[in-house]
Amino acid sequence: MARKKQADIVAPASAPAEVGADDLEVLHPDRSTTIAGRAITMREYGFIEGLKIAPLYKGIVDDISQAVTIERSPPLEEIVALLAAHADQVEQLIAIAADVEVEWVRGLDDRNGMNLMYLWWIVNAPFFLRRVFDRIKANMVKAAVDAGAMPTPSSSSTATDQKTSAATPAAK
DSSP states (O other): OOOOOOOOOOOOOOOOOOTTTTHHHHHOOOEEEEETTEEEEEOOOOHHHHHHTHHHHHHHHHHHHHHOOSSOOOOHHHHHHHHHTTHHHHHHHHHHHHTOOHHHHHTOOHHHHHHHHHHHHHHHHHHHHHHHHHHHHHHHHHHHHHTTOSOOOOOOOOOOOTTTSOOOGGGO
């Protein structure tokens, strides 16, 4: 007697991650945690806020721009040293991004302070690196133009020949 072969039951493969599932994470990479007993939500600076705080981060971007090249990204220890050189600005930038008082940031012990700074850097590194890479690209374009490698639009001649030039409507 023939028996009917039972089909193997296979669990469906897990559905692939939905396209764009991490878009909100990319657009708003906020991170929440507790530092020194205080609930903190670290957020990335927005566009207008970034424009307003530009004087605070200019020196940091200047220094990181010197350390970063297309071929090289500085290790975390080097980034921390660069940030330490701008400690007054960093404490203000952290306080702004975490919506806390500068005095609270300043009063943290080493472990909590480093944890807060790392959290701030994780959330805001893309903000800073966009400015660094924009600067690198602008410098590359300028260097190429200066070297004559990129054509620049030619200016029009100001001299006209009355015999070959068409009459303008006002001259009729």
